[in-house]
Amino acid sequence: QVQLQASGPGPVKPSQTLSLTCTVSGGSVSSGAYYWSWIRQHPGKGLEWMGNIYYSGSTSYRPSLKRRLSISVDTSKNQFSLRLSSVTAADTAVYYCATTGQWGDPFDIWGQGTMVTVSS
């Protein structure tokens, strides 16, 4: 059974780049069986899908984040990562990594979430 563990830096200053990592256990990021996604939740708000990556490196991003967002895979560490540039207070949120079997499938596996606060 695949398990996901998100980790991040904690506080980030405005205009900096936010970097998060999701470590995969019980499965391989190189597997063609999964799409690897990042989803965030602003404090007291709903869920917002940010983007995903397939093992091939193919990515899809939320249109509103496309200019600032990059998702990548590190097969040597069995991890996938998020980089969000030029952050502002509006990027303060809990960030979840999650996975789906195929495009259109549900997010059946979620990491525990990591809180990121953007503050000077």
Place this chain on the structure above:
Amino acid sequence: SYVLTQPPSVSVAPGQTARITCGGDNIGTKTVHWYQQMPGQAPVLVVYDDSDRPSGIPERFSGSNSGNTATLTISRVEAGDEADYYCQVWDSSSDHPNVVFGGGTKLTVL
């Protein structure tokens, strides 16, 4: 972009039936997934593909989808069902495929 609309809150007494709706343009032509989120925890899938239940989810949870409304139904509601519930679809209707979540519904058990 595609929009999913959920009521902010639904209240129900223990033992009764809760119905949480998710509205969207011709949502009946899409596949809907539902998630339960307890405070401080990651979401958990409770219904997928409109009406299927993952292993371990009680039969009290069911779903339907037709026309412009999808519905999550929780029968014989228990205090432990109190949580936020989100519907979700994959939207491939534009040049930029996207994942869409509803705004969420807080279920209160009276």
